[in-house]
Amino acid sequence: MAADIFIIQHYEFPYLYKFPGQSSDERILFVTRESEIILIFRQVMVALAAGVIFLVGYAIARSLENFVGVGFGGLIELFFAAAALLFGVAGFWWVTTLWKRSIALITNKRLTKFIYTTPWNRHNLSLPLDMIVDTGAYSKGFLQAFFKLGTFTARSSAASSGVATDDPQRVNKKYFYIENVINAEDIHHYLHKVLFVFRQDWTKLDNFRPFLPTLKGEARKEFMKQYPEYWS
Known part of the structure; x- marks a missing residue:
């Protein structure tokens, strides 16, 4: 049984895969996707964006501590840390899924x-x-x-x-x-x-x-x- 072409990590000769719309007498001569370098680059961009979210939250929490107290400032920092983590995980999944498919x-x-x-x-x-x-x-x-x-x-x-x-x-x-x-x-x-x-x-x-x-x-x-x- 031919493997699902959208979930294969690395394509190998002789390309015995099936894709949507393929006719019965249609044969794959080559299949490829963007270089993994592009995927890594996008993942790094996601990680940097998540880092920026965390740093912004850290800066806001520190600047507000004198007005709202250390405890509330800590909650703000925790919120931004959670947001950065969620963004990073979701972003990694998003760019990896688009690249792979x-x-x-x-x-x-x-x-x-x-x-x-x-x-x-x-x-x-x-x-x-x-x-x-x-x-x-x-x-x-x-x-x-x-x-x-x-x-x-x-x-x-x-x-x-x-x-x-x-x-x-x-x-x-x-x-x-x-x-x-x-x-x-x-x-x-x-x-x-x-x-x-x-x-x-x-x-x-x-x-x-x-x-x-x-x-x-x-x-x-x-x-x-x-x-x-x-x-x-």
Whole structure:
């Protein structure tokens, strides 16, 4: 029985998972989520915010002790300490849950991703392979540059400006992003191979080699000897 794709901590080849909306003949070629570095960064931000709440409470309690007494000041400090602890626990759970459940996939039919905005709500975006015009990989912003992460992007042939216009400058191209990953360039190169096969004979993707982010060259070739049913 395939494992629930949203609760897996680390995804492993050959990606025998199921996701909502998956068709019976749809096969996962790769599944990923944001780098764990991003999760740790967000957890640190939560911890810092909780620390600020505690320090604010401590400062307020000390400043009011001369007016309301040490006992009442202690209650204020205790209240803020409890609030900081509650915020920290809830914040850790919140950012960890969103990180774990928000995933992106490459299949033999499309690119798709599930983005959780709360632990209970999500939106799903998909881009069929036959609508991909080109792909790219780059780093953007200080955070990605500092942590050596990247963004993979695929541009769709679909375009819309929201209004009737013949001006190409007013047309918004539709893009599919996989952000904050350590192997954005490798995903870009792999998808080029997938698209080449898809445009030559899409049925050959049924047993095309899934993406192996940790293996390259000869190491990957040796590993794939264990799986002769796949080709690349």
